[in-house]
Amino acid sequence: MTASRTAPVPHEGPLLSVRNVDIGYRTGRRTLLTTVHDVSFDLHPGQSMALVGESGCGKTTLGLGLLRLLPRTGLVSAGEIRFRRKDGDTVDIRSMAKEDLRRFRWSEAAMVFQGAMNAFNPVLRIEDHFVDTFRAHETGRPRRRKEILEESAALLEMVRLDPARVLGSFPHELSGGMRQRSLIALALALEPQLLILDEPTTALDLLTQRAIVERLCELREALRFSMVFITHDLGLAAELADRVGTMYAGRLIETGTTRDIFHRSRHPYTSALIGSVPPVSGDLIVPESLPGSPPGPSSPLPGCSFAPRCGHAVDLCRERRPEPEVLHSRGDGLSHTVACLRSRELAAEGATRD
Amino acid sequence: MIDRSVPPTADPAPGTATNAASNPALLSLHGVHQVFPGPRGDVPAVAGVDLEVRPGKALCLVGESGCGKTTTARMAAGLAAPTRGSVLFRGRNIDAMDKKERSGFRRAVQYIHQDPYASLNPVRTVHSTVSAGLRRHRMVADRREARRVTAELLERVDLTPAEDFLDKYPHQMSGGQRQRVAIARALAMNPEVIIADESTSMLDVSIRVSLLNTLGRLRDELGVGFLFITHDLAVAKYFAWDGEIAVMYLGKVVERGPTPRVVNDPRHPYTKALISAVCEPDPDLARTRERVRLRDADIPDLTDLPPGCDFHPRCPVYAQGVCDTHRPPLVRDHDRLLACHVAGQG
Numbered sequence: 001m002t003a004s005r006t007a008p009v010p011h012e013g014p015l016l017s018v019r020n021v022d023i024g025y026r027t028g029r030r031t032l033l034t035t036v037h038d039v040s041f042d043l044h045p046g047q048s049m050a051l052v053g054e055s056g057c058g059k060t061t062l063g064l065g066l067l068r069l070l071p072r073t074g075l076v077s078a079g080e081i082r083f084r085r086k087d088g089d090t091v092d093i094r095s096m097a098k099e100d101l102r103r104f105r106w107s108e109a110a111m112v113f114q115g116a117m118n119a120f121n122p123v124l125r126i127e128d129h130f131v132d133t134f135r136a137h138e139t140g141r142p143r144r145r146k147e148i149l150e151e152s153a154a155l156l157e158m159v160r161l162d163p164a165r166v167l168g169s170f171p172h173e174l175s176g177g178m179r180q181r182s183l184i185a186l187a188l189a190l191e192p193q194l195l196i197l198d199e200p201t202t203a204l205d206l207l208t209q210r211a212i213v214e215r216l217c218e219l220r221e222a223l224r225f226s227m228v229f230i231t232h233d234l235g236l237a238a239e240l241a242d243r244v245g246t247m248y249a250g251r252l253i254e255t256g257t258t259r260d261i262f263h264r265s266r267h268p269y270t271s272a273l274i275g276s277v278p279p280v281s282g283d284l285i286v287p288e289s290l291p292g293s294p295p296g297p298s299s300p301l302p303g304c305s306f307a308p309r310c311g312h313a314v315d316l317c318r319e320r321r322p323e324p325e326v327l328h329s330r331g332d333g334l335s336h337t338v339a340c341l342r343s344r345e346l347a348a349e350g351a352t353r354d
Numbered sequence: 355m356i357d358r359s360v361p362p363t364a365d366p367a368p369g370t371a372t373n374a375a376s377n378p379a380l381l382s383l384h385g386v387h388q389v390f391p392g393p394r395g396d397v398p399a400v401a402g403v404d405l406e407v408r409p410g411k412a413l414c415l416v417g418e419s420g421c422g423k424t425t426t427a428r429m430a431a432g433l434a435a436p437t438r439g440s441v442l443f444r445g446r447n448i449d450a451m452d453k454k455e456r457s458g459f460r461r462a463v464q465y466i467h468q469d470p471y472a473s474l475n476p477v478r479t480v481h482s483t484v485s486a487g488l489r490r491h492r493m494v495a496d497r498r499e500a501r502r503v504t505a506e507l508l509e510r511v512d513l514t515p516a517e518d519f520l521d522k523y524p525h526q527m528s529g530g531q532r533q534r535v536a537i538a539r540a541l542a543m544n545p546e547v548i549i550a551d552e553s554t555s556m557l558d559v560s561i562r563v564s565l566l567n568t569l570g571r572l573r574d575e576l577g578v579g580f581l582f583i584t585h586d587l588a589v590a591k592y593f594a595w596d597g598e599i600a601v602m603y604l605g606k607v608v609e610r611g612p613t614p615r616v617v618n619d620p621r622h623p624y625t626k627a628l629i630s631a632v633c634e635p636d637p638d639l640a641r642t643r644e645r646v647r648l649r650d651a652d653i654p655d656l657t658d659l660p661p662g663c664d665f666h667p668r669c670p671v672y673a674q675g676v677c678d679t680h681r682p683p684l685v686r687d688h689d690r691l692l693a694c695h696v697a698g699q700g
Contacts, residue, residue: 235633273559277635279635288563
């Protein structure tokens with residue numbers, strides 16, 4: 001373990017600063033279907049942010065777009081993604097050259113993809129994945145395999161896996177939870193400052209999910225990396241995030257601290273989403289249903305995209321698109337921002353969770 | 355071990371094991387076993403399970419993957435014959451049924467699968483899928499009646515207006531809409547029992563609640579009995595609040611009782627671990643509550659089960675000399691059935 005891992009990150013503004021980002025997919029030679037619109041947020045060193053929302057609202061596209069990992073047809077078509085590198089320089093990920101981007105990914109910002117079950121190459125042993133990763137980012141003299149394996153073993157121990165059992169195994173020989181933990185260890189191999197996780201616990205059993213959540217908490221405590229994780233599990237967001245951003249139809253419609261979102265959410269969609277998952281402990285709380293589904297990207301609405309499903313929508317909501325408005329300005333990217341024309345009125349009426 | 359700041363409501367719901375006599379079981383499993391032969395020896399997927407499904411009530415089977423929930427459900431539906439034990443429908447062993455009785459059983463007990471992307475035939479329209487059973491069981495006279503009945507069924511599962519959906523193909527619909535089609539297909543048979551195997555787990559939370567409410571109406575208004583399989587304890591709690599929860603571990607039921615009792619006052623250390631592992635949608639609750647720490651994170655192999663209690667290698671309250679030598683039987687303990695040497699003493 002090197003010193004940089006435990007050293008506190010100096011506070012000099014955000015690690016990641018996303019401004020007015022649009023992401024789209026090419027559907028023809030000149031046509032671009034924009035699926036993520038005008039997203040802005042800051043992520044400070046050591047912070048963890050959850051992106052929540054229903055499927056198809058652009059969470060994964062945004063996560064991939066941040067590291068320019070979109071499929072060939074995908075494209076960040078507007079905005080800035082500024083990242084403060086290990087050497088202190090700030091770069092716009094959008095304008096990075098290919099080779100620079102290749103070095104940057106994994107060593108400074110790593111991603112744990114959705115469905116860890118399938119993220120490994122099935123014909124390579126786990127140890128080969130580690131060796132390949134380390135070798136691909138080597139700058140000086142190639143390191144000995146033995147040396148790399150020792151470091152890999154230390155990483156696996158951090159996620160409470162037995163390196164003797166795991167390193168020599170093929171992916172199919174490990175359980176889903178073991179594979180997910182191996183993938184997290186691999187993502188942390190080059191000490192990135194940012195880790196993006198797409199649905200890190202989906203499709204895993206309850207006790208396995210719990211183990212992953214605990215490992216992530218411990219690792220964050222020890223290594224102080226920042227985290228953006230995408231989930232549809234609001235419980236996971238409540239537990240693991242410092243901040244939560246709600247996405248709807250490709251827009252970030254509310255961001256705030258985890259307590260802002262869960263106790264004082266000011267967007268009717270966030271409130272409805274939280275109201276639809278009751279807690280397990282305590283008396284029966286009847287969850288609210290949220291009928292309908294989000295509009296598709298090919299049929300954008302002139303006004304607020306949630307208006308057709310919103311119980312509080314008025315005519316103005318269907319005509320004018322709400323811009324994100326800062327409700328409480330706090331430093332370090334902890335402000336509470338909401339994009340709803342009626343948020344103040346509704347809070348006064350007690351209709352949202354305020 | 356869990357937050358009990360809200361006092362659990364104690365009344366066991368009617369229809370649970372406490373007043374079984376007034377509400378006889380429609381479908382019951384008696385000591386069913388299912389052993390699959392495997393390359394490394396026999397796999398006892400289900401090892402001696404007793405369950406009853408009563409009209410208008412839900413019985414939720416919860417547990418982790420591989421604990422035998424689906425295998426149990428398949429035996430209950432007559433889709434797999436138990437290697438030992440019996441399945442009774444209205445008191446009649448389904449294995450001893452003649453062709454006509456069997457056909458009646460097939461109609462009365464319907465199965466809704468987990469994955470609405472796989473359970474609907476992609477080349478059939480909604481009308482064709484939903485009306486197939488109606489035609490097969492001669493429940494409609496002609497095409498026009500089939501179409502009318504199908505439309506009514508679609509309305510009942512909130513696919514409205516039905517005319518918009520009748521001629522659609524699965525790929526033209528969302529996951530929630532497809533799952534509603536699967537429910538309409540089950541409903542077409544006027545079922546007395548619905549076996550729902552993780553039927554809401556692939557859907558978004560927003561859709562999940564309205565689908566559970568649709569199923570809840572069938573339970574409350576039509577008196578359909580439910581065997582409801584889920585790994586989501588919040589879903590189990592909501593859907594079976596008036597019914598029962600049975601917790602399965604490695605092919606056996608380890609705790610079973612009225613839902614409010616099991617959820618708010620779990621007694622088996624495995625149930626306690628499951629409930630305390632849930633990520634609660636409340637940041638204060640999520641960060642303050644105590645968690646059960648297991649001694650071992652991994653589930654034992656079904657082909658190489660430990661001696662004594664199956665859970666003892668992971669159990670935080672394991673008592674040496676008892677738990678590792680004797681298997682605890684599932685016995686009545688006040689308000690529930692419990693299989694634990696340690697928790698059962700209190």
